Amino acid sequence: MSDNRQQYEDRLLEAALREKLGGRRPPDLTERVLAATGESSPQHVELATRSRLRLRMTALIAVSTCLLVAVGSVTSMRSAWPIGNRSATQERILAQGQSLPAPQYGSDDVEYFAPGPDFKLQREVARGKEASQLIAQNNLKQVEVALTTEVQNQDRALARLYTGERHAFSLERARVPDSGLMTVTPRIVVEGEVEPAFGDYYDGEPPVYYKRWATLGLQRQKLEELDALARAAESDPEKGIELREKLTELQEAIRQDQGRGPGEGGDKHQRIVENQFLSALDNPLSTFSIDVDTASYSKTRMYLLEHRMLPPPDAVRIEELVNYFDYDYDGPADEHPFAARLETAQCPWNSKHRLVRIALKGREIEEKRPASNLVFLLDVSGSMDEPNKLPLVQKGMSMLVRQLGENDRVAIVVYAGAAGLVLPTTPGSDQPAILEAIQRLHAGGSTNGGEGLHLAYQTALDHFIAGGVNRVILCTDGDFNVGVTSPGEITRLAEENAKAGVYLSILGFGMGNHNDALLEEVSKKANGNYAFIDTPAEARKVLVEQMNGTLVTIAKDVKIQVEFNPAQVAAYRLVGYENRILAAEDFNDDTKDAGEIGAGHTVTALYEIVPVAGEKPQAAPAEGAEAATPPAVDDLRYQSTRQLTEDTNSGELLTLKLRYKNPDAQTSTLMTMPLAKSDVRFSAASRDFQFAASVAAFGMILRDSQFKGDVTLDAVQEIAESSQGEDRNGYRDEFVELVKAAKELGAR
Amino acid sequence: VSTTITPPRLTAAELVQRHQAAVWRYLRYLGCSEPQADDLAQETFLAVLEKPFEQRCKEATAAYLRTVARNRFLAVVRKEKNGPTAGDLELAEEVWSQTAGAGTDDYLDSLDDCLADLAQRARRAIELRYRDDRSRRDIAAELEMTEEGVKTLLRRTRDALRACVERKVKGRLPTN
Secondary structure, eight states, X not given: OHHHHXXXXXXXXXXXXXXXXXXOOOOOOHHHXXXXXXOOSHHHHHHHHHTHHHHHHHHHHHOSXXXXXXXXXXXXXXXXXXXXXXXXXXXXXXXXXXXXXXTHHHHOOOOOOOOOTTOOHHHHHXXXXXXXHHHHHHTOOOOOHHHHHHHHXXXXXXXXXXXXXXXEEEEEEEXXXXXXXXXXXXXXXXXXXXXXXXXXXXXXXXXXXXXXXXXXXXXXXXXXXXXXXXXXXXXXXXXXXXXXXXXXXXXXXHHHOOOOXXXXXXXXXXXXXXXXXXXXXXXXXXXXXXXXXXXXXXXXXXXXXXXXXXXXXXXXXHHHHHHTSOOOOXXXXXXXXXXXXXXXXXXXXXXXXXEEEEEEEEOOOOSXXXXXXXXXXXXOSGGGOSTTSHHHHHHHHHHHHTTOOTTOEEEEXXXXXXEEEEEEEEETTOHHHHHHHXXXXXXXXXXXXXXXXXXXXXXXXXXXXXXXXEEEEEEEOSOOOXXXXXXXXXXXXXXXXXXXXXXXXXXXXXXXXXXHXXXXXXXXXXXXXXXXXXXXXXXXXXXXXXXXXXXXXXXXXXXXXXXXXXXXXXXXXXXXXXXXXXXXXXXXXXXXXXXXXXXXXXXEXXXXXXXXXXXXXXXXXXXXXXXXSOOOOOOOSSSOOOOOOGGGGGOEXXXXXXXXXXXXXXXXXXXXXXXXXXXXXXXXXXXXXXHHHHHHHHHHHHTTOTTXXXXXXXXXXXXXXXXXXXXXXXXXXXXHHHHHHHHHTTOO | OOOOOOOOOOOHHHHHHHHHHHHHHHHHHHTOOHHHHHHXXXXXXXXXXXXXXXXXXXXXXXXXXXXXXXXXXXXHHTTSSXXXXXXXXXXXXXXXXXXXXXXXXXXXXXXXXXXXXSOHHHHHHHHHHHTSOOOHHHHHHHHTXXXXXXXXXXXXXXXXXXXXXXXXXXXXXXXX
């Protein structure tokens, strides 16, 4: 050993001497490295650092020292996910013909990141070299960065939308000498070979993207036009600008294009029809079910920060955006499992209106978490074989499993072509066995979600813990494409089991094939919650920080009914919760299902209110409110209208009624509280009120809501920044990043 | 005066510019050829830039880069039969962090000072060997010594230099 030591000491000195005396200076690799990362100009370097903020958080959570980061990253670089037959440590571990990652990944505490399919260093380097040569030849030091990024976004969006099984659509980019512009040529790639763009080149059934183009109203001429434009742009920068405009239009068209049928690629979102203003005289009652899902927020984040495009409007569910954040509401001090608070202030997007906030806070679990019987139901179909899907599922599960103890039980059911139990129910204290099973998962085959769901529920029922947490945790990219496919049947199955006490949590992963509509529907019916996991940080938030909220339901079928006082309120509008609206009579109907609230969860709902001008209920609507106030309904011929009671003069704006059931109860409990009128300005409202309002306004901008009034992203940013408060986890800070990203992407 | 200074986050270009010399030297020290050191240094930075990390301080970043570089190198030499083992490289890292860990520039500056203090003959031998890349036999002829003598002279001079540099590097630490 000491010989070796001597040898290295010598070598260090010799290398230094050679450099000092022999002039063997280290080379300057800056250009080379930056070219290989695609960061060829200084502006671009800044672009990259901006998006790092979020990733930095990931890193922060992941490690306690720099060195640990080093270890984590290094292991990831060396391919934590088996590619070919090499495992992370280059040791080969073969089991049933499958090569597996080394077992220490099951037990180590270090975060690692599975490399993406594009993480092929050699290819990167080659591409970098090519690029730097191109730059050298054309003497193009400056490439217009904004355009490059934009074109990249187009490229990604298109490739994602039009990737059929065998065909991929791509835009080929080339630099235009001396103009600082890029040309873009649309191309079709068929199994790795580039086909000439847009000729009569195929027989039989046209590929999927072609149909898609047709539905977008972009016929072949249009494509040829684009193609010609791209060619012209090679010599004429003006054409480049025109091309860019055309592509922006195209992106907008894609963004608006929603709701694909079965069998077609792309994310599926249910269309959201925004709540309208309703007259308090004609519709005094507003009833809805609470929603603690947060999926829409992480999805929006993924669109904005990762794909750098605006989310499709129907992917934005405002209540999920608002409920993503923790608010500092007081918990219950009485026998109820949660507390409700009301607050009102001026509406930030329409100064003539008022905003009312309903804030619920579930009780925190003080004593030990009840014993948990968890069944993971994992989608391991072929589509999950992407770095932000199965590896992220495994990471998230490992995080959760590490929190479990001897009273807890875990089983794992997978489904692909066929469903199977890969880990029979195992005590939470036997972590190695569970973690090993998690690490051994691999993706392949098509999805038979229905069968898997049956098996998972059966497993959960077999090991039911009375008085404990019994939950199936479904991890999927959301397409149940074999077997019980009908959403109706799946939701029915989930609903039945919820009645038997087995609840469902849905964790959505990945984009491009994500059936958001189905997952949201299933979670709504199944006494469940639905989160979308886009990063390890998000997995940690849902499965570790808010584990109790995710797992432990403290009240179910929580319904809200608000009665508005027509003496004070001319019209009202519920912001968000579009797919949670209930009929007024459902409120007292205990057989009607509604949302659940988990331990420590906060739920926020906002009403925009048009106050009555003057004190008379029948008076004309307040000035400026005409557009918002719905026309009055004719008087009925056979019935007299309801009489106003004396309480209309109470000065109250509204009365809030809440109904909930304890987790194992069949009958509901009622809570009631009134809200008095007030003239609080927005700036005098509580910090959380302001922040929630800014998030709602952001959602309205992204949805391009007709009710967004005069709010701008600048205003949203200003409110959000000034009302961040302590922001322990950095989530609010991240929200500001989202707003900035939306601003850059041209949202208005 | 003690104030806490949060180091500014470096951009990719700054990171490369600040640390590339040390990474390259480190790779050469581990046993890379010059072109190999170029390639692995580039790979190291690419890998590090790919996954953003927390930049705490210069030393920690340097240590991180070394770890990445070392693992890259290890992946390359693992296939070689008589190449260094992971244990060897760990030892190499230990040696490096003890002597040049504070920064390769410090080390080289110290070496400058120490070279100036050398006796005429010893300095000549060192220059012939490391500046002109001459063989031991050439040096023996030039200095009118036996080859064995040259070997001993070089070894002793290196020992002296190493001791001197170590002292100087340690001396630099408190002031810098």
